[in-house]
Amino acid sequence: MADTVIAPDVEAPVNPTGEAADVVRAAARKKALITGIGFILVGLYALWAFGFGTKSGVDAVFGMTVPNRDTTEVGDLSLPARAVAIAMSVLCMVAGVLRIVLDRSRLAIRLSIALFLIAFVIAFLVWAVAGKQMSFAGALQNTLLAAVPLVLGALAGVIGERSGVVNIAIDGQFLFGAFAAALTGSITGSLWAGLAAGMVAGALIGGLLAVFAVRYLVEQVVLGVVINLLVTGITGFLYTQLLQKDPEGYNNPGVFENIRIPGLADIPVIGPVLFDVNIIVYLMYALIVIVHLGLFHTRWGLRARAVGEHPTAADTVGIKVNATRYRNVIMAGAIAGIGGAFLTIGTVGTFSKDMTSGAGYIALAAVIFGRWRPLGAVAAALLFGFTSALATSLQPLNTSIPSQFLQMMPYVVTIFAVAGLVGKVRAPAAANKPYTKG
Amino acid sequence: MTEDNKSTPGEPSKAKPAPTKTTEPAGASASTPAKPSLGRAMLDAIITGNSAVVTFLAIVLALVVGGVLMILADQDVLDEYKYFFAAPGEALSSSWTLVSDAYTAMFKGSIVNPDSFSEGSIEDIFRPISETITQATPLIFGGLAVSIAFRTGLFNIGAQGQIIAGAVFASWIGFVVDLPPVIHLVFVILAGVIGGGLYAGIAGFLKARYGAHEVIVTIMLNHIAVLMLGWLLTTDTFRRGGQAQPIGKDAHENAVLPNLFGDNLRIHFGIILALLAAGIYWWLLNRSTLGFELRAVGSNPDAARTAGMSVARAQILAMVIAGAMAGLAGVSQVMSSTNPAHTLTPSIDAGIGFDAITVALLGRTKPLGTVLAALLFGALRAGGSVMQASANVSVDIVIVIQAVIVLFVAAPPLVRSIFRLRGARKGAEGGPLAAKETVGVQS
Numbered sequence: 001m002a003d004t005v006i007a008p009d010v011e012a013p014v015n016p017t018g019e020a021a022d023v024v025r026a027a028a029r030k031k032a033l034i035t036g037i038g039f040i041l042v043g044l045y046a047l048w049a050f051g052f053g054t055k056s057g058v059d060a061v062f063g064m065t066v067p068n069r070d071t072t073e074v075g076d077l078s079l080p081a082r083a084v085a086i087a088m089s090v091l092c093m094v095a096g097v098l099r100i101v102l103d104r105s106r107l108a109i110r111l112s113i114a115l116f117l118i119a120f121v122i123a124f125l126v127w128a129v130a131g132k133q134m135s136f137a138g139a140l141q142n143t144l145l146a147a148v149p150l151v152l153g154a155l156a157g158v159i160g161e162r163s164g165v166v167n168i169a170i171d172g173q174f175l176f177g178a179f180a181a182a183l184t185g186s187i188t189g190s191l192w193a194g195l196a197a198g199m200v201a202g203a204l205i206g207g208l209l210a211v212f213a214v215r216y217l218v219e220q221v222v223l224g225v226v227i228n229l230l231v232t233g234i235t236g237f238l239y240t241q242l243l244q245k246d247p248e249g250y251n252n253p254g255v256f257e258n259i260r261i262p263g264l265a266d267i268p269v270i271g272p273v274l275f276d277v278n279i280i281v282y283l284m285y286a287l288i289v290i291v292h293l294g295l296f297h298t299r300w301g302l303r304a305r306a307v308g309e310h311p312t313a314a315d316t317v318g319i320k321v322n323a324t325r326y327r328n329v330i331m332a333g334a335i336a337g338i339g340g341a342f343l344t345i346g347t348v349g350t351f352s353k354d355m356t357s358g359a360g361y362i363a364l365a366a367v368i369f370g371r372w373r374p375l376g377a378v379a380a381a382l383l384f385g386f387t388s389a390l391a392t393s394l395q396p397l398n399t400s401i402p403s404q405f406l407q408m409m410p411y412v413v414t415i416f417a418v419a420g421l422v423g424k425v426r427a428p429a430a431a432n433k434p435y436t437k438g
Numbered sequence: 439m440t441e442d443n444k445s446t447p448g449e450p451s452k453a454k455p456a457p458t459k460t461t462e463p464a465g466a467s468a469s470t471p472a473k474p475s476l477g478r479a480m481l482d483a484i485i486t487g488n489s490a491v492v493t494f495l496a497i498v499l500a501l502v503v504g505g506v507l508m509i510l511a512d513q514d515v516l517d518e519y520k521y522f523f524a525a526p527g528e529a530l531s532s533s534w535t536l537v538s539d540a541y542t543a544m545f546k547g548s549i550v551n552p553d554s555f556s557e558g559s560i561e562d563i564f565r566p567i568s569e570t571i572t573q574a575t576p577l578i579f580g581g582l583a584v585s586i587a588f589r590t591g592l593f594n595i596g597a598q599g600q601i602i603a604g605a606v607f608a609s610w611i612g613f614v615v616d617l618p619p620v621i622h623l624v625f626v627i628l629a630g631v632i633g634g635g636l637y638a639g640i641a642g643f644l645k646a647r648y649g650a651h652e653v654i655v656t657i658m659l660n661h662i663a664v665l666m667l668g669w670l671l672t673t674d675t676f677r678r679g680g681q682a683q684p685i686g687k688d689a690h691e692n693a694v695l696p697n698l699f700g701d702n703l704r705i706h707f708g709i710i711l712a713l714l715a716a717g718i719y720w721w722l723l724n725r726s727t728l729g730f731e732l733r734a735v736g737s738n739p740d741a742a743r744t745a746g747m748s749v750a751r752a753q754i755l756a757m758v759i760a761g762a763m764a765g766l767a768g769v770s771q772v773m774s775s776t777n778p779a780h781t782l783t784p785s786i787d788a789g790i791g792f793d794a795i796t797v798a799l800l801g802r803t804k805p806l807g808t809v810l811a812a813l814l815f816g817a818l819r820a821g822g823s824v825m826q827a828s829a830n831v832s833v834d835i836v837i838v839i840q841a842v843i844v845l846f847v848a849a850p851p852l853v854r855s856i857f858r859l860r861g862a863r864k865g866a867e868g869g870p871l872a873a874k875e876t877v878g879v880q881s
Binding site for chain 2: 168212216218219221222223225226227228229230232233234236237238239240241242245246358361364365368402404405407408411412414415418419
């Protein structure tokens with residue numbers, strides 16, 4: 001995407017020497033200065049808006065008991081809003097100073113960014129909740145629910161792009177997976193059949209993408225958009241003709257029961273959120289680990305990345321480029337299909353028209369924001385899930401920030417990311433480039 | 439991409455390859471030096487499957503796919519298939535009735551309804567065509583918006599956001615001031631152009647200045663525009679008071695695009711603007727210096743840069759012009775007969791932004807092709823709503839047909855192999871859908 005010299009895995013040369021080193025160092029210093037000043041300015045704004053914008057003597061109350069779960073009561077967390085907001089705004093500025101001073105170490109950079117983000121979010125939250133109450137545990141729960149399809153979609157996107165096929169059709173895979181899971185689940189009465197159908201449906205769309213992209217060399221971005229349109233049409237049509245006319249028979253699959261893991265689920269706050277969930281979420285945990293290890297520590301992963309970075313070289317050493325791409329894109333489609341199935345048989349229990357409402361595109365954004373790495377994409381998906389959960393949680397509090405602005409966050413952040421303002425991003429070299437052999 | 443387009447003889451619009459174009463694709467075998475007779479040329483075109491034939495066959499295939507989907511979604515007909523081996527005729531004939539009724543209704547709703555000759559007024563006879571053109575109007579603008587960016591080597595997936603931006607600006611000028619006739623409309627149109635142009639300009643600027651991929655940026659800008667519109671419709675500036683739904687304020691009378699043939703036919707002044715825009719697009723690309731630069735940057739940015747052209751300038755301008763065109767679609771959505779109250783609504787874009795991409799692809803990013811593709815999809819939309827009302831088949835089938843047409847057009851070898859035509863060659867053959875670069879050893 002952006003034309004930079006930095007490969008996704010090797011962030012910066014370890015020990016650059018000579019003139020090149022000076023250039024790299026100067027660029028890093030400049031970037032540290034700009035980001036640091038940015039942090040400080042945002043911190044000043046937070047101090048003015050959240051810190052001094054909050055009445056003194058008012059508490060912000062955060063509910064810490066996870067709703068609708070079998071768990072021990074945890075007392076509410078009550079914070080003096082003004083004092084905490086001011087302290088957190090100051091921390092934002094401290095993070096900015098640290099970013100400027102500690103520009104040499106990658107760990108320090110990451111810590112300063114994390115400090116800034118956390119401090120800013122807390123400052124914002126106590127300001128928004130001051131004098132009212134918000135269920136923080138509920139927001140965490142919503143974060144996970146919103147993030148599950150995003151994480152699975154992002155993993156699918158990472159596998160596809162790492163193998164050299166851009167997967168804009170994640171949204172179509174979600175929608176078809178959700179539809180197939182609901183329909184099959186209803187007809188067979190088995191949620192497992194529904195889950196399998198969701199995977200098959202996602203894999204089918206992945207296969208369609210692969211055939212047109214690999215065999216017919218169609219431009220992958222446009223292709224993805226057209227496939228999404230096709231799935232919107234098919235599911236919308238069948239929904240109106242079949243599901244809507246007989247919802248009992250065709251759109252009533254039910255929802256997977258939660259499985260509580262004793263011990264782990266007893267951890268306060270986090271426990272019930274993470275370990276009292278349904279099978280699809282556990283499947284997601286497993287897939288995160290599998291995809292990460294698979295991509296970076298197995299022969300399959302090495303081959304996938306070779307095909308995505310330098311297909312000619314991969315071919316030379318005997319890797320079947322197009323076969324690898326077919327296999328991986330179809331597999332990725334199945335993973336995205338699970339994410340789609342979660343939307344119906346994992347949460348709400350019924351299919352509705354266009355129910356993804358662009359979640360596939362957010363998953364794509366998570367791929368880019370996570371710099372084409374599984375764990376990065378997962379972190380980005382969680383961040384995006386958190387903003388959407390916050391938008392839901394803050395809506396009843398009537399804050400002066402419209403919920404639409406919170407919902408916009410993932411998109412704005414992604415634009416900054418691809419513009420290189422949040423750090424350099426670079427796609428796998430052969431993404432969106434079909435391979436033809438003479 | 440431009441060069442490739444030139445070597446593809448015959449636009450989808452033309453029934454036979456233009457004799458002036460000498461370069462034939464590798465698949466076409468019958469390029470005799472002597473000018474072939476019309477009949478011979480048509481036969482050759484069908485046998486080798488040139489792009490016009492492929493387009494036609496793609497439409498046929500898409501209608502077949504649509505028909506199969508209709509049968510699959512009809513419980514009564516499906517039940518008859520359970521007795522298929524006992525009474526195959528019954529299942530087949532009711533399938534045929536279902537599909538043919540649907541497509542007949544679609545034809546009656548989009549081209550002409552034979553009944554209207556005997557019992558209807560003049561307006562009844564022309565109503566289907568009027569509806570088709572009305573539906574096609576915003577699609578032409580949108581298709582041009584996507585096309586001009588394509589020609590410059592940019593994928594403008596952001597027509598949706600640009601339409602919304604244009605619609606918001608146009609609507610605002612429409613209700614906030616009260617100007618004399620004509621002048622008010624001119625200001626509304628300008629507002630739409632500026633709104634769409636500025637919004638697309640963001641993506642163009644980020645691409646030119648920071649190398650931000652325009653596909654990602656425009657997709658994100660689409661979502662931002664939708665949310666922004668949702669928010670604007672909660673503000674006092676835009677929201678009409680005293681109503682539960684978020685609906686914008688009514689535009690003044692003078693701000694509206696007038697109907698061309700009275701109140702009974704919805705065809706409006708927008709189609710004149712759309713054809714004008716297509717004309718400007720043709721002139722811009724083929725006759726102006728700027729257009730030459732845009733195409734040069736689209737074909738080979740490095741060569742264009744070496745030749746002293748500013749790639750950044752071309753990319754920004756292309757996006758701004760594209761946004762301006764999409765903004766006009768926004769004007770048409772707010773200020774035309776399709777929106778009787780002339781107000782903003784949360785779904786003002788009506789899916790045109792994504793349909794526009796299919797229009798541009800089917801029209802092979804050429805002005806005439808885009809207009810014809812928009813008319814075809816306009817006809818599908820107009821006929822689709824009649825079909826939904828009279829044949830009880832959901833209008834969503836239209837989206838399926840549209841997407842399938844474009845998929846087949848994208849892969850001519852697939853269509854050729856289905857119909858066993860000669861010249862089935864691998865690859866997308868240089869259409870606008872062909873991948874720009876491929877890696878590996880080229881044959």
